[in-house]
Amino acid sequence: MRIGIIGLPNSGKTTIFNALTRSHTRTQAFSSGQIEVHTAAVNVPDSRLERLAQIFPSRRIVHAQVVYNDIAGLASRPDRPGTLRGPLLNAIAANDALMLVARAFQDPHVPHPLGRVDPARDLATMEAELLLNDMATVENRLERLATQKMRGTPLERQRMAQEEALLKRLWAALEEERPLREVTLTEEERKMLGGFGLLSLKPLLRVINAGDEDREEEFAERMGPNTLFLRGRLEAEIAQMDPAEAPEFLAEFGIPEPGLDRAIRRCYELLGLITFFTVNEEEIRAWAVRREATAREAAGVIHSDMERGFIRAEVVHFDDLVALGSMAEARRQGRLRLEGKEYRVQDGDILTIRFNV
Ligand SMILES: Nc1nc2c(ncn2[C@@H]2O[C@H](COP(=O)(O)OP(=O)(O)O)[C@@H](O)[C@H]2O)c(=O)[nH]1
Numbered sequence: 160m161r162i163g164i165i166g167l168p169n170s171g172k173t174t175i176f177n178a179l180t181r182s183h184t185r186t187q188a189f190s191s192g193q194i195e196v197h198t199a200a201v202n203v204p205d206s207r208l209e210r211l212a213q214i215f216p217s218r219r220i221v222h223a224q225v226v227y228n229d230i231a232g233l234a235s236r237p238d239r240p241g242t243l244r245g246p247l248l249n250a251i252a253a254n255d256a257l258m259l260v261a262r263a264f265q266d267p268h269v270p271h272p273l274g275r276v277d278p279a280r281d282l283a284t285m286e287a288e289l290l291l292n293d294m295a296t297v298e299n300r301l302e303r304l305a306t307q308k309m310r311g312t313p314l315e316r317q318r319m320a321q322e323e324a325l326l327k328r329l330w331a332a333l334e335e336e337r338p339l340r341e342v343t344l345t346e347e348e349r350k351m352l353g354g355f356g357l358l359s360l361k362p363l364l365r366v367i368n369a370g371d372e373d374r375e376e377e378f379a380e381r382m383g384p385n386t387l388f389l390r391g392r393l394e395a396e397i398a399q400m401d402p403a404e405a406p407e408f409l410a411e412f413g414i415p416e417p418g419l420d421r422a423i424r425r426c427y428e429l430l431g432l433i434t435f436f437t438v439n440e441e442e443i444r445a446w447a448v449r450r451e452a453t454a455r456e457a458a459g460v461i462h463s464d465m466e467r468g469f470i471r472a473e474v475v476h477f478d479d480l481v482a483l484g485s486m487a488e489a490r491r492q493g494r495l496r497l498e499g500k501e502y503r504v505q506d507g508d509i510l511t512i513r514f515n516v
């Protein structure tokens with residue numbers, strides 16, 4: 160899973176990137192406005208892996224991973240929103256979800272590109288920029304279709320007519336200032352739009368980057384859906400600490416759970432992801448798959464050969480295995496089942512895929 164961190168200059172994107180990835184990327188009070196991308200992968204915390212390691216000793220633990228991209232350069236002139244092109248558009252479009260950072264911290268030493276701290280306005284500004292950008296993308300595509308649809312085979316013309324109808328629907332939503340993620344689309348329509356780099360189609364997590372002394376309650380009424388409250392600088396400092404010392408600081412500042420964990424959990428919810436596990440002779444591993452995925456789809460997350468050659472899955476749920484203590488006991492009690500390709504994978508399932516190639 161790839162998450163793009165975007166926001167106005169000086170909103171604290173790099174600070175939050177550091178907090179969420181335990182990185183040490185330099186932050187700067189005067190942004191250059193240049194396109195700049197920092198990338199880091201982090202393990203998805205999941206204490207069930209450590210528990211499984213007690214049942215299956217001397218195996219390597221492999222976490223699922225999230226990749227964060229800290230992307231500078233969007234809305235470097237918020238007074239004059241532009242249309243994104245080339246590398247910046249590609250850098251944003253390459254993510255599965257976007258994290259939009261809005262500054263809420265006050266600091267006279269850090270200039271605000273719009274003069275005054277106002278996170279609600281900044282979120283609106285940035286979201287409008289994503290919409291405008293999608294309008295330009297849809298418009299370009301419609302113009303190109305208008306000239307192309309006279310040509311081609313009947314089948315090609317039919318496909319282009321379908322695409323045109325779909326794009327007109329998207330255009331209507333954008334004109335009403337509705338982001339494309341609110342438009343109901345079929346799987347097939349999503350595929351059709353896959354390569355277009357439509358930014359408002361991506362799941363969006365809004366992040367309020369507050370000062371060290373701010374409290375979440377103060378922002379409660381301004382926090383819309385899919386909004387995460389983070390004290391970026393504080394969280395970045397805690398993320399650099401010796402893990403043994405961190406709990407005391409978290410308690411002192413009333414942070415129930417580090418931002419790193421909370422952000423990932425919110426992204427899983429936003430993207431509708433669940434976790435399943437595999438165990439073999441060498442490793443115990445966690446994987447992410449969309450909720451409602453079938454056993455066959457889950458196999459495809461591991462390897463495309465496993466999806467193609469899928470025969471069946473042996474399934475035991477983490478809770479059952481932990482309660483019974485071993486695979487042998489789970490088998491004896493009938494909790495280790497054989498499931499077919501249509502089985503809906505549950506969060507916490509441990510899967511062994513049988514397949515042939
Ligand atoms: N006081 C305060 N300063 C912050 C906070 N978050 C970021 N900053 C400062 O704001 C400036 C810009 O931060 P940076 O993360 O580089 O913003 P970016 O341009 O969005 O990547 C830096 O000087 C940071 O130290 C915060 O929560 N509180």
Ligand SMILES: [Mg+2]
Nearest residue numbers: 172173187231
């Ligand atoms: Mg930065």
